[in-house]
Amino acid sequence: MTNEEKFEEVENTEETVNSKYNEGDVVTGKVSKVEEKFVEVELEDGTKGIVPISQLTSKRIETTDEVVSLEDEVTAKVIKIEDENTVVISVRQHETEEAYSELQSKKDNDEVIQAEVIEVVPAGLVVNVGARGFIPASLISTQFVEDLNQFDGQTLEVKVEDVDPSNNRIILNRRVLEEAAEKEELLKNFDSLEEGSVVEGEVVRTTNFGAFVNVNGIDGLVHISEISYERVESVEDAVNIGDIVNVKVLSVDKDNERLSLSIKQAGESPFEEFSNEHEVGDIVKGTVKRLVDFGAFVEVAPGVEGLVHISEISYDHVEHPEDVLKPEQEVEVKIIGFNEEEEKTSLSIKATQEKPKRQPQTQNKEKTVYKDDEDDAPTLRDILGDKLKDLGL
Known part of the structure; x- marks a missing residue:
């Protein structure tokens, strides 16, 4: 039987003997002998303490001299009374209990x-934090780590996730520190963005309601209505993942970590371009796009629609715009107004036409004359003469 086996047997013996110590006592002494698989410690009162290699440290070691030398002072927990002058003690258990606390x-x-990090296993990292602890692979980083061996032997900063002495479990978390650092950086990036500014970004994701553009490390939403001044049926038809685009910052919500962006407002709008090239009074060609109760919307340039009010369709009275106009009908219109603030254009169809002349009203109207066809036609008095007399008429 080897020395290690002897001391393991002593450790597991349940025989009760007289001693000045009790199991669970914490003792201190100096290393008096270093063997390959155990260490002897001379306690303060001269009692001999035996530390099997398995009770020396939570680290994986082959020989005791990897962690202790002669005359080293150690503190340990009594785990077994061998006889009145010899006890089996555990440095590891004492350090573990202290570490748990x-x-x-x-x-x-x-x-x-x-x-x-003292060991790499498929599920994560085994570490020493005064006791044996574990960092699950899911709590190592915010990013997926394909090769855990890169952490072998490293000293990592972590936070304590869970401490469970009854199950000898210590769970540690490194990811939470990365998340905190990333959030701090994110908030700094939010501070660097100003509403109304135009910045460059990259399209990183598309959805049916818009595109997400990364600006300064922040994914901001470009709603589908803010992609183009022209109607966008499908986001993928307008932008692609990886596109570098200029965007205008519409709103910055630092508290909720939201960023609203616009691609179409980052450059000159079609209205601005159109209004710079034309002036009130110009006659241009357009296409009827929509008919509404109060008029018609006519597209006069890509992305620019102007309103022809119902009163500006014709010099004749128009009850319903669809009575005289049809969608996609080409018409000539006259620009009668610009609203720069709301980017609206007012148009007129009738102003492109010659105003019809009024028809003069007839001054002498023919009078209607009522007369008898025959002069000798009998009157009512002639017929009822005698009877009217009797009535005093």
Whole structure:
């Protein structure tokens, strides 16, 4: 039987003997002998303490001299009474209990601690934080980590996620620190954006309601209505992922981490271009696009529609615009007004036509004369003469 096996047997023996110590006592002493698989410690009262290699540290070691030397002072927990002058002690258990208590305190205070990676396993990283702890792969980084071996031997900053002494479990979290750093950077980026400014961004995602454009590390939404001044049926028909576009910052909501952008407003609008090239009084060609109760909307340039009010369709009275106009009908219109603030154009069809002359009214109207056809035609008095007399008429 090897020395290690002997001390493991001592450790597991349940025989009760007289001793000045009890199981669970914390003792201190100096290393007096270093063997390959165990260490002897001389306690303060001269009692001999035996530390099997398995009870020396939570790290994986092959020989005891990897972690202790002669005359090192150690503190350990009594785990077995061998005889009145010899006890089996555990440095690992004492350090673990101390570590659990300290880690719980650091968790309660949300502190950042150092964790030394001592082993890489498929599910994550085994670390030393005074006790054996574990960082699950899902809590290592905000990004997917394909090769965990890159962390082997490194000392990482982490926060304590869970401490469970009853199950010998310590879960640590590195991802939460990355998230905090990324959020801090994100908020700085929000501060750098001003409403109304025009910046460059990259289209990173498209949906049926718009496109997301990354600006300064922030994904902002360009609603489908803000992609183009022309009607957009499908977002994918207007922009592609990877496109570099200029966008105007419409709103910055730092509290909710939202950014609203516009591609169409980043450049000169079709209205501005049209109004710069034309003036009130110009006659231009257009196409009827929509008919409404109060008039017709006529497209006079790509993205520019002007209103022909019902009163400006014809010099004749128009009851319904559809009575005289049809969608996609080409017409000539006269520009009669610009509303620069609302980017609206007022048009007239009748103003392109010659005003009809009024027909003069007839001054002498023919009078109607009522007369008998025959002069000798009998009157009512002639017929009823005698009877009228009797009535005193």
